Amino acid sequence: DQQVKQNSPSLSVQEGRISILNCDYTNSMFDYFLWYKKYPAEGPTFLISISSIKDKNEDGRFTVFLNKSAKHLSLHIVPSQPGDSAVYFCAASSGNDMRFGAGTRLTVKP
Amino acid sequence: NAGVTQTPKFQVLKTGQSMTLQCAQDMNHEYMSWYRQDPGMGLRLIHYSVGAGITDQGEVPNGYNVSRSTTEDFPLRLLSAAPSQTSVYFCASSYSASGLADTQYFGPGTRLTVL
Numbered sequence: 358d359q360q361v362k363q364n365s366p367s368l369s370v371q372e373g374r375i376s377i378l379n380c381d382y383t384n385s386m387f388d389y390f391l392w393y394k395k396y397p398a399e400g401p402t403f404l405i406s407i408s409s410i411k412d413k414n415e416d417g418r419f420t421v422f423l424n425k426s427a428k429h430l431s432l433h434i435v436p437s438q439p440g441d442s443a444v445y446f447c448a449a450s451s452g453n454d455m456r457f458g459a460g461t462r463l464t465v466k467p
Numbered sequence: 468n469a470g471v472t473q474t475p476k477f478q479v480l481k482t483g484q485s486m487t488l489q490c491a492q493d494m495n496h497e498y499m500s501w502y503r504q505d506p507g508m509g510l511r512l513i514h515y516s517v518g519a520g521i522t523d524q525g526e527v528p529n530g531y532n533v534s535r536s537t538t539e540d541f542p543l544r545l546l547s548a549a550p551s552q553t554s555v556y557f558c559a560s561s562y563s564a565s566g567l568a569d570t571q572y573f574g575p576g577t578r579l580t581v582l
Contacts, residue, residue: 361509391570400471400557400573401510446509453523457502457509 360384361449363458371466376434378461380447383428387449387456392421392432395444395460404445405432437465469493471574473558479580480548488543488577490558498561499541500525500571501533503554510557516541548581555579 362381370376378392388409393401407414407421407430414421420433434441442465447458474489492499500515512525516535530552532544541560545552556577561569 359509363509393573398575400559400575402573403570406570448510453515454526455512456526457511459507459509 358383359456359459360387361447361456361458363445363447363461365461366459367462367464369464369466370437372439373436376432376437376441376463376465378432378434378445378447378463380430380432380458381428382430382449382456384449384451384456385428386451389450390421390423390430391448391450392419393446393448393457395446401446434463437463439465439467441465471558471560471572473556473574473577475577476575477578479582480545481582482549484548485544485546486548488545488556488558488579490541490543490574491539492541492558492560492572493539494560494562494572495538496560496562496572497538498563498569498571499535500559501531501541501543502557502559503527503552504557504576505554513543513556545579548579550581553579553581 391406392404394404395401405419423430444460444462446460471492497518501513502510504510511527514533516522558574559571561571563569
């Protein structure tokens, strides 16, 4: 069973606009959430994280929002840049259990 | 710092063959893990280790063995490869033994095909 879901396989946005990537989870025991970015032929790299005690975390152009009641988190990238084009994975953890979503491919057009 | 290194980058096996995927990190991280990535499935945790001599199973451990004799190395063994093990394998490490709540650093991956 997929406990973490990214329902949009792909997203295309114009350079300078906002990119919003969404993630839903089913397990209420998850207490830490992360976003990873992956370029082709490379391993994922950590982008930003949020604890379940917070509802927002910001790092430069990247902001993650957590809505615990809806079991939903989102990643906002403002402004989007062509170098942001990559696959973005949402992940959720509880103790030693970590689950990843299937990823969303973001394309930022110049 | 080389970070997390994995060898080989590519491997083709026949059904029933065995092999070991190598993973090493030079960051003195306690926590190391192995994931597989399949199309439409994201990354799934195979095995993990919270320190030398300590390993445990993740979400999809069947068909794989691991050991952790040193802090630096965490090899993944396929004893009898099956076509269902065709995948891209990633090794990761993080500083804290709490592992998953910390930033994980991933290797570049090994693309394995089992015929």
